[in-house]
Amino acid sequence: MSKQELTAVIYTENSIGLLNKVTTMFSRRRINIESLNVAPSEVDGIHRLTIVVFESEEVIKKLMLQIEKQIDVFKTFYYTNEEIVWQDHILFKIAIDESSNLKIENLCKYYGARHVTAGESYVIYETTGPAETSDAIVKSLETIGITEMVRGARIAVAKYRHSFQQELTQMICLP
Numbered sequence: 001m002s003k004q005e006l007t008a009v010i011y012t013e014n015s016i017g018l019l020n021k022v023t024t025m026f027s028r029r030r031i032n033i034e035s036l037n038v039a040p041s042e043v044d045g046i047h048r049l050t051i052v053v054f055e056s057e058e059v060i061k062k063l064m065l066q067i068e069k070q071i072d073v074f075k076t077f078y079y080t081n082e083e084i085v086w087q088d089h090i091l092f093k094i095a096i097d098e099s100s101n102l103k104i105e106n107l108c109k110y111y112g113a114r115h116v117t118a119g120e121s122y123v124i125y126e127t128t129g130p131a132e133t134s135d136a137i138v139k140s141l142e143t144i145g146i147t148e149m150v151r152g153a154r155i156a157v158a159k160y161r162h163s164f165q166q167e168l169t170q171m172i173c174l175p
Contacts, residue, residue, distance in 0.1 A: 001056040037153035086156035111137040
């Protein structure tokens with residue numbers, strides 16, 4: 001049972017306390033959540049939890065089956081990194097002065113970061129992409145001095161063509 005980075009996707013109703021129930025199920029099994037994103041899905045009224053963990057497929061498969069038994073959970077999936085397309089999102093603020101401004105602009109341009117806003121003494125950029133790219137830009141900018149950084153949770157979609165949208169819509173319409 002070798003551990004690897006896996007992405008769990010859980011389709012649920014937007015019920016109070018459900019996120020707590022789900023995260024508690026991970027905690028009880030001593031599975032650390034590396035990243036958690038909760039957002040509306042492609043179907044009205046259904047939310048999608050995207051959870052990144054470092055665990056074996058066997059353990060996650062069993063956990064996903066247990067989570068599906070929850071009243072407000074419609075369906076669960078888990079994926080390896082090869083089975084999904086995923087992105088990270090980072091906002092970072094950097095203190096600027098006349099000597100560092102050009103260097104910051106060049107680094108951000110090189111990594112494809114987008115300018116968001118600027119003040120007299122700071123500039124804010126954002127970047128979206130794989131973790132390796134995000135890590136590289138952060139490492140490069142640390143030499144200049146990042147004053148604030150916020151890294152968003154992973155967002156991901158499966159590579160295969162299967163759409164769960166029709167099944168979800170049918171589940172909602174059932175009496």
